[in-house]
Amino acid sequence: MVEILTWLVLLGAGGPFKFVALLITLAAYLIVVWLTVSATWRWLRERRYRYLAVVLELTVLLVLPTGYFANHRSQKQQAIDTKLATMTKALDRYHELCKGAGEKIYRSVDDVDGVFLMKLEFDESSGISQYSIDAKSPYESLGDFDKSGLYKNDHAVGYMSFDGYIASFLRDKAISDRFPIEDVKNIKPLPAFRYVEAIDPSDHRRYRYTGSWQKVDTNDWDRWRKLIRKWGYIPREMLEPVDWIDGVRVEFVLSREPAGNPPPRYGVTYDDLETPEERKMWIAGSSLKVIDLGTGELLGQRIGYLHDGGGGASGSSRQPWAHAMRGKGWSCPSWFSPANNKPGFIFKILHPSKEIIHD
Numbered sequence: 001m002v003e004i005l006t007w008l009v010l011l012g013a014g015g016p017f018k019f020v021a022l023l024i025t026l027a028a029y030l031i032v033v034w035l036t037v038s039a040t041w042r043w044l045r046e047r048r049y050r051y052l053a054v055v056l057e058l059t060v061l062l063v064l065p066t067g068y069f070a071n072h073r074s075q076k077q078q079a080i081d082t083k084l085a086t087m088t089k090a091l092d093r094y095h096e097l098c099k100g101a102g103e104k105i106y107r108s109v110d111d112v113d114g115v116f117l118m119k120l121e122f123d124e125s126s127g128i129s130q131y132s133i134d135a136k137s138p139y140e141s142l143g144d145f146d147k148s149g150l151y152k153n154d155h156a157v158g159y160m161s162f163d164g165y166i167a168s169f170l171r172d173k174a175i176s177d178r179f180p181i182e183d184v185k186n187i188k189p190l191p192a193f194r195y196v197e198a199i200d201p202s203d204h205r206r207y208r209y210t211g212s213w214q215k216v217d218t219n220d221w222d223r224w225r226k227l228i229r230k231w232g233y234i235p236r237e238m239l240e241p242v243d244w245i246d247g248v249r250v251e252f253v254l255s256r257e258p259a260g261n262p263p264p265r266y267g268v269t270y271d272d273l274e275t276p277e278e279r280k281m282w283i284a285g286s287s288l289k290v291i292d293l294g295t296g297e298l299l300g301q302r303i304g305y306l307h308d309g310g311g312g313a314s315g316s317s318r319q320p321w322a323h324a325m326r327g328k329g330w331s332c333p334s335w336f337s338p339a340n341n342k343p344g345f346i347f348k349i350l351h352p353s354k355e356i357i358h359d
Contacts, residue, residue: 006233007355011106019029021145029319030187032117035230039091040275042124042315053272058181059272065185067129069251074193083311085310086311087311088280090281090282090283090311091305091307091309093278093281094281094283094305094307096286097278097283098305098307098332099303100109100303101303101304101332101333101338102302102303102333103300103301103333103345104300104301104302105298105299105300105348105349106297106298106299106300107297107299107349108299108300108350108351109266109292109299109347109349109350110351111351111352111354112193112265112350112352112354113191113193113194113195113264113350113352113353113354114194114195114196114197114208114264115169115196115197115264115266115267115268115346115350116194116196116197116198116263116264116266116267116293117165117166117169117197117198117267117268117269118161118267118268118269118291119269119270120165120198120199120200120201128171131278133280133282133312133320135284135321137272137284137340138284138321138324139284139285139286139304139305139306139331139335140270140286140308140342141165141325141342155187162198163254166209166254167196167211167252167254168194169193169196169212169343169346170192170195170196170209170211170252170254170344171190171192171211171252172189172190172191172192173187173188173189173190173213174187174188174189174190175187175250175252177250177251177252178216178221178249178250179215179249179251180247180248181237181244181247181248181249181250182246182247183246184244184245184246184248189352190344191347191352193347193352194352195208195209195210195352196208196209196210196212196350197209197259197263197264203257203311204262206258206259206305207253207256207257207258208256208257208258208259208260209254209256210251210254210255210256211253211254211255212239212252212253212255213242213250213251213252213253214239214242214250214251214252214253215240215242215243215248215249215250216239216249216250218249218252224251224253228253232299233254233255233256234253234254234255235255236257237253239253239255250317258352264290264293265291265292265293265294266291266293266350267291267293268288268289268290268291268346269271269288269289269291270286270287270288271286271287271289272284272285272286272288273285273286273287273305274305281307282307282308282310282311282320282324283305283306283307284305284306284307284321285303285306286302286303286304287302287303288301288302288303288304288342288345288346289301290346290349290350299349299350300345300348300349302333302345304331304332304335305331305332305334306321306324306325306330306331306335307330307331308320308321308323308324308326308329308330309329309330310323
C-alpha cells in the first residue's frame with residue numbers, strides 16, 4: 001500500500017498532474033480508513049477481536065502514513081543525490097577540459113583594415129534559442145538576443161542575430177548606446193577595424209559591413225531600429241555626421257553593401273569542441289582561430305570552455321549560459337574579462353590601422 005500511494009504522488013511530481021495525483025492519493029487513503037473503521041467497529045463488539053481491531057486501526061491511521069512519507073522522502077533524496085552526482089561529474093569534467101584552455105599566438109600583423117568573418121551559419125530560421133541547452137557556440141556569444149536587427153529577428157525569445165557580433169569588431173568608442181555623454185574629451189578609444197566582411201547565410205552573398213555613430217532623436221528613440229526593420233540595413237546616404245559635444249546621445253549603427261574584390265586577407269572562424277555528452281552536462285567549448293587566408297597559416301588560436309554550474313536551472317527567468325558567462329569560475333579563460341573576450345584576443349593578433357574614425 002505504501003508503494004502504491006508513493007507511486008501515485010511521484011507519477012505527477014513536478015508536472016502538471018501533481019495536484020490530481022495528490023487528490024487521488026488522499027481519496028485512496030480515506031477509502032482505506034473508512035473500510036478499516038467499518039470493520040473494526042464490528043470487531044469491537046466482540047471481545048476476542050477487540051485488540052486486533054485496535055492494532056489494525058492504529059496501523060492504518062499512524063503506521064501507513066508514516067511509512068508513506070518516509071518512502072517519499074527517500075525517493076526525493078535519491079533524486080537529489082543523483083542530481084548532485086551529475087553536477088559533480090560535470091564540474092570535474094569542466095575542470096579537466098580547462099587544463100587545455102588558453103591562448104596561443106604564433107604571429108601578429110600590423111595595419112589591418114578589415115577582417116573576414118568566415119562563419120555566420122545560423123540565421124533566424126534556425127529555431128534554436130541561445131538560452132537553451134542547444135544554443136549555438138555559447139562561449140563565442142554569437143547572438144546578441146536583440147529582437148530587431150539586420151536579419152529582422154522578431155522571435156519572442158530572441159533568437160540568433162549577428163548585429164552585436166559584427167559590431168564588436170567595429171565599435172571604436174566605449175560608449176553605451178542612447179546614454180548621454182558627460183565628457184566627450186574623455187571617451188575611451190577602442191581598437192576597431194574599418195570594415196568587416198561576411199557571407200549572409202540567407203542569400204550566400206558576401207557583404208562589407210561598416211559602422212558609424214549616429215545621433216539619437218529623442219523625439220523618436222526607435223528611429224534607427226525602425227529603419228533597420230524596414231531596410232534590413234542602413235543605406236549610407238541616410239547617415240549623418242555627429243557633433244561630438246557633451247550631452248549628446250548616440251547609437252552605433254551598421255551599414256552594409258555588396259563586397260568587391262579582393263576579399264580581406266585575414267579571417268576569423270571558430271569550431272565547437274564539446275561532445276554531445278558534455279553539452280548535456282551544460283559544458284560548451286570553442287576554438288577561436290585567426291587565419292591568413294592567403295597562405296592558410298594559423299596566426300593564433302584561443303580555446304575556451306563555459307559551464308553552467310546550475311545545471312541549466314531556469315527559474316526566476318535565469319538564463320543559464322548568460323549566468324555562466326558572468327559568473328566567477330564558470331568560464332576558462334574568463335569570458336567576462338576584456339583581455340580574454342573575442343575582440344580582445346583577435347586584436348592581439350591583427351592590429352588595426354591607427355586612424356579609424358567612425359563619425
